[in-house]
Amino acid sequence: MKYRSVFDIIGPVMVGPSSSHTAGPVRIxxxxxxxxxxxxxxxxxxxxxxxxxTYKGHASDVAVVGGILNYETDDPRIPDSLxxxxxxxxxxxxxxxxxxxxxxxxxxxxxxxxxxNIDIAAISIGGGVVRITKLNGFPLxxxxxxxxxxxxxxxxxxxxxxxxxxxxxxxxxxxxMDVSRIEKGDIALMTIETDQPVxxxxxxxITKKENxxxxxxxxx
Amino acid sequence: MFKNxxxxxxxxxxxxxxxxxxxIEQEVELTEKSREEVISRMAKQYQVMxxxxxxxLEGVTSYxxxxxxxxxxxxxxxxxxxxxxxxxxxxxxxxxxxINEVNASMGxxxxxxxxxSSGVLPAVVLALQDxxxxxxxxxxxxxxxxxxxxxxxxxxxxxxxxxxxxxxEIGSASAMAAAAAVEMAGGTxxxxxxxxxxxxxxxxxLTCDPLAGLVEVPCIKRNAAGxxxxxxxxxxxxxxxxxxxxxxxxxxxxxxxxxxxxxTLRETSLAGLAVTETGKMWKEKLL
Numbered sequence: 001m002k003y004r005s006v007f008d009i010i011g012p013v014m015v016g017p018s019s020s021h022t023a024g025p026v027r028i029x030x031x032x033x034x035x036x037x038x039x040x041x042x043x044x045x046x047x048x049x050x051x052x053x054t055y056k057g058h059a060s061d062v063a064v065v066g067g068i069l070n071y072e073t074d075d076p077r078i079p080d081s082l083x084x085x086x087x088x089x090x091x092x093x094x095x096x097x098x099x100x101x102x103x104x105x106x107x108x109x110x111x112x113x114x115x116x117n118i119d120i121a122a123i124s125i126g127g128g129v130v131r132i133t134k135l136n137g138f139p140l141x142x143x144x145x146x147x148x149x150x151x152x153x154x155x156x157x158x159x160x161x162x163x164x165x166x167x168x169x170x171x172x173x174x175x176x177m178d179v180s181r182i183e184k185g186d187i188a189l190m191t192i193e194t195d196q197p198v199x200x201x202x203x204x205x206i207t208k209k210e211n212x213x214x215x216x217x218x219x220x
Numbered sequence: 221m222f223k224n225x226x227x228x229x230x231x232x233x234x235x236x237x238x239x240x241x242x243x244i245e246q247e248v249e250l251t252e253k254s255r256e257e258v259i260s261r262m263a264k265q266y267q268v269m270x271x272x273x274x275x276x277l278e279g280v281t282s283y284x285x286x287x288x289x290x291x292x293x294x295x296x297x298x299x300x301x302x303x304x305x306x307x308x309x310x311x312x313x314x315x316x317x318x319i320n321e322v323n324a325s326m327g328x329x330x331x332x333x334x335x336x337s338s339g340v341l342p343a344v345v346l347a348l349q350d351x352x353x354x355x356x357x358x359x360x361x362x363x364x365x366x367x368x369x370x371x372x373x374x375x376x377x378x379x380x381x382x383x384x385x386x387x388x389e390i391g392s393a394s395a396m397a398a399a400a401a402v403e404m405a406g407g408t409x410x411x412x413x414x415x416x417x418x419x420x421x422x423x424x425x426l427t428c429d430p431l432a433g434l435v436e437v438p439c440i441k442r443n444a445a446g447x448x449x450x451x452x453x454x455x456x457x458x459x460x461x462x463x464x465x466x467x468x469x470x471x472x473x474x475x476x477x478x479x480x481x482x483x484t485l486r487e488t489s490l491a492g493l494a495v496t497e498t499g500k501m502w503k504e505k506l507l
Contacts, residue, residue, distance in 0.1 A: 001375050006247050007261060009333045009370035009379075009396075010341075010363050013268045016323030017283065017435040019335040020380045021487075050382040053488045054433025057506060059283065059326065079283070079326050104382040104486060126380025126388075127333045 002125060012128045014073040020105055021051065021058030024124030026078065029067020031132055031144040032109045034218050036118045040111035042091045043068060048101040048108075051124075061094055064107065073128065108134075118216075135216075138189035139180045146175060146193040148218040151206065155181050155188040159211040163190065166206055172196050187213065221246055225372050225413050225467040232409040239399070239409050240364035243371070247364075259361075266360040268330040269319070269342035276318025280325045284506050287436045288325065291318035308351045309451055316343035316443040324436045332363075333370045333379040333392055336435045339443030340393035341366050341400065344450045348404050365403045366396035369416050376468070377475035381428030382487040384478025386442065391423030391474060394446035394453070401454035415457035417470040419450050424470075425477055427485035429492030432503040438493060 003009065014023040033040075045064055047055050055061055059079065066081035069088075077084065085092050103123040110119050121134035132142040135150060142148060153159045160179065167174060173195040181188035197219055207215045222228040222242065232239050247258050277295040281288035294314040297303065303310055319339035323329045332341040341363070349359040370379070373392045378384040398419035402412040423446070431437040463470065484491035493499055 003371060003374040005251055006243055006258075006364060006367035006371060007265070009374060010262065010265050010367045011331060013265060013328065013330045014335060016326050016329055016335050016338075019331040019333075019338075020382060022335065023331065049483075050487045053490065057284065057433040058435065074328055076328075104483065104488075105380070124380075126378060126383060127374065128331055128335075 003127070003129060008127055008129050012073045014128065015076065015078045018058045019128040020124045020126050021054060021060045022063045023073040023128035024105065024130050025060045025064035025107070026067040026071065026073045027128065027130045027144065028107065028109070028122040028124065028132075029064040030070065031122070031130070031142070031218065032111055032118070032120050033068045033070055035120065035135070035150070035216055036111045037216075038113055038116070039088065040068065040090060040113050042112045043085070044093050044095065044110040046095045046097050046108040048097045048099060048106040049104040051105055051107050052096045052098075055094070064109070065092055068111070135189060137182065140178060140189060140191045142191060142193070142218070144218065146195070147197045148191060148193045149198055149203070149206070150216040150218070151190040151192070151212060152214040153188055153190060154211040154213065155185050156211045159188075160190060162209050163192070163206055163212070166202070166209070167192070167194070167198075170202055172198055172202070221250070222368070222372070224376060225369065225416065225471070228368055228372060229409045229413045229467075238361075238365070239368050239403055239412060240361045243364040243368035262363055263360055265330045266356065266363060268328060269332070270346065272319045272322045272327065272329045273315040273342055273346050274318065275327065276321040277314065280321050280327065282321065282324035282434075282436055283326045284324075284432070284434055284436065286431070286434065286502060286506070287440055288321055290440065291321050308347050309448060311350060312343040312347035312447040312451060313444040315346055316340055316447040317440055319343065320435075320440040320443045324434070324440065332366070333374060333396070334381070334389045336381060336439050337389040337393035337443065337446065339440075340390060340446035340450065341397045343443070343447040344397040344401050345404070348401055352404060354404065359404070362400040362404050365412065366400040369399045370396045373471055373474070376471050378478055380487075384474065385481045385486055386426035386428045387423050387474055388478055389428070390442050390446040391420050391426060394423055394450045395420035397447065397450035398453040398457070401450060402457050405454065405458055407458050411457045413467045414462050415453045417463035417465065417467045418456055418461070419453035420470050420474060421463065421465065422449050422453070424474055427481065427492055428487045429485055429494045430487070430489065431494055431499045432506045433487070433489040433494070434506070
């Protein structure tokens with residue numbers, strides 16, 4: 001089911017002009033920021049399909065940067081987000097891509113700060129509802145609506161079971177789980193959406209486990 | 221849980237409940253929020269709708285400068301009193317234009333189901349509220365009625381212009397508004413479903429080809445068309461007229477047409493109105 005709540009249909013309350021091209025990019029920007037968990041020094045946004053053709057007119061550019069600055073979809077500061085980013089010393093660039101994407105509203109965002117960076121791909125499926133489809137090249141499906149933990153790990157026996165048992169021991173219920181990898185036996189990405197938020201202590205415990213490389217959290 | 225219109229109507233008829241009740245119950249069940257939380261959130265959406273419906277009547281200009289001021293003209297025309305049809309219909313037209321002008325000015329609106337189509341549902345509901353003398357609390361409940369049909373359309377077809385053309389946006393909004401109008405007028409769940417299907421059928425095949433890719437031309441006036449179409453469909457359903465093609469089959473048809481629609485006519489501004497001489501001129505000027 002693509003839409004679960006009546007407020008996906010009657011909503012969001014937002015600054016215009018487009019739910020898929022303005023509110024959607026705000027939400028994509030917010031999720032990117034939450035995944036990166038810091039104010040970036042550099043933002044690169046690559047736009048595909050309908051986004052590439054119409055992003056300026058729909059204010060998708062100010063919207064996605066507004067989201068990265070943690071603005072909500074109804075924040076009146078959205079139209080001025082590019083000025084704000086400049087004021088904060090953030091280098092922002094937009095690249096119009098010619099490739100035809102699987103979904104017509106696709107964008108990729110790279111956030112970086114020093115040596116730290118994150119790459120996401122996202123789609124805006126309509127009515128302001130979005131999905132993150134890739135993280136650092138690994139395919140995933142993330143709505144951003146539930147707390148989630150994203151774990152890069154070695155594709156080895158026991159890695160997944162180890163994380164699941166730690167969560168279970170701490171009474172965290174898993175509402176959705178997905179594992180993806182680019183090559184067998186190499187690195188894999190485990191995406192776990194949970195009903196309850198996961199504490200920092202628990203994240204530290206998971207990070208120290210065998211075969212775990214990097215843990216990224218997405219709180220509510 | 222209802223997956224299609226048939227199940228939605230069946231549940232309402234079997235339990236002798238309003239359609240909005242079925243939607244509220246499902247929302248409570250699926251999102252684990254309390255009934256009070258769900259209703260109070262909808263009351264907020266309703267308030268945003270109401271503010272945007274009157275804000276544009278004072279005259280606003282779009283972010284691009286391409287459009288604005290038409291809701292004000294419509295409002296003055298109605299107040300002048302020398303009108304051809306009926307003030308309820310024309311009030312809906314003026315609210316629809318107002319909300320979408322506010323949207324184009326980057327003002328605050330409530331998407332329903334999208335921003336480009338955000339004028340249709342509030343316009344119909346607010347014009348009928350005036351006509352029926354209904355209070356805010358009761359009027360607001362019918363946004364759940366509209367939401368129930370939108371929920372089915374969104375999950376079985378699409379609601380974005382980039383995916384399915386304007387039929388998926390204004391078409392869906394008009395269908396949702398028609399159903400809400402019937403329930404507001406005291407019609408049955410079955411009649412509401414017929415109104416939904418009658419309204420959607422009239423909007424099938426509509427493309428999304430706005431000038432310079434902006435949610436302005438033809439979107440703003442098409443909100444007025446969607447609102448008028450919804451009122452007409454509701455009146456037909458209340459008169460006892462039924463759709464020949466069953467409810468859920470009409471939604472499937474919208475989906476099939478959207479899949480067959482070339483990408484040039486799905487919010488890319490590569491065909492239709494967008495590439496007329498005037499369309500190209502605006503694109504040159506604004507982008």
